[in-house]
Amino acid sequence: AQSVAQPEDQVNVAEGNPLTVKCTYSVSGNPYLFWYVQYPNRGLQFLLKYITGDNLVKGSYGFEAEFNKSQTSFHLKKPSALVSDSALYFCAVRDINSGNTPLVFGKGTRLSVIA
Amino acid sequence: EPEVTQTPSHQVTQMGQEVILRCVPISNHLYFYWYRQILGQKVEFLVSFYNNEISEKSEIFDDQFSVERPDGSNFTLKIRSTKLEDSAMYFCASSKSGGANEQFFGPGTRLTVL
Numbered sequence: 001a002q003s004v005a006q007p008e009d010q011v012n013v014a015e016g017n018p019l020t021v022k023c024t025y026s027v028s029g030n031p032y033l034f035w036y037v038q039y040p041n042r043g044l045q046f047l048l049k050y051i052t053g054d055n056l057v058k059g060s061y062g063f064e065a066e067f068n069k070s071q072t073s074f075h076l077k078k079p080s081a082l083v084s085d086s087a088l089y090f091c092a093v094r095d096i097n098s099g100n101t102p103l104v105f106g107k108g109t110r111l112s113v114i115a
Numbered sequence: 116e117p118e119v120t121q122t123p124s125h126q127v128t129q130m131g132q133e134v135i136l137r138c139v140p141i142s143n144h145l146y147f148y149w150y151r152q153i154l155g156q157k158v159e160f161l162v163s164f165y166n167n168e169i170s171e172k173s174e175i176f177d178d179q180f181s182v183e184r185p186d187g188s189n190f191t192l193k194i195r196s197t198k199l200e201d202s203a204m205y206f207c208a209s210s211k212s213g214g215a216n217e218q219f220f221g222p223g224t225r226l227t228v229l
Contacts, residue, residue: 032215043119043206043220044158051215090158096214102148102160102171103218 023091138207
């Protein structure tokens, strides 16, 4: 069975500082990994994904994530946080070998960027 | 840029009533999904739909729920005999294909069962 863990309910960071939102996953095979962001009263918005190849993937709004197979992690990062990055962030996984199985989401991490 | 749209944005209903939540997926997408998010909790998969039939469903998606693609554009979720615990945000999503393709989510319908 697939699962995702986001160990932090809340991450606080000062504007201009680097941010990291952590995610670890568990699948039986190889993973497809995704990050989504949810702003208040809005749906989930796709940020980036890892499929194969380069372990560092770049996405929207200056975000990037690093796939680490040995640590089964896919942490989301940004070099310089903006107040407008404050939102709820979800990591999701799908097993490559499981056909069209649904995305399995973590419980979310609330990012608060303080001016 | 094309978007997934959902109506209504907020639905209030009495316990035991039937509700239909509507979604218009992105036009060239072939896979459709419903997820729900109970307040303060994580996003949970309900059902996926491809080629006019359910391809996968979770244990949440019992006989109380059904999905339909009544025409070429709409994708609906029907909840019969609603219960208090059905109160949640319901998200529709679509993707071009399965596998590596990202799913695009609508803004959600907030269902409140009184």
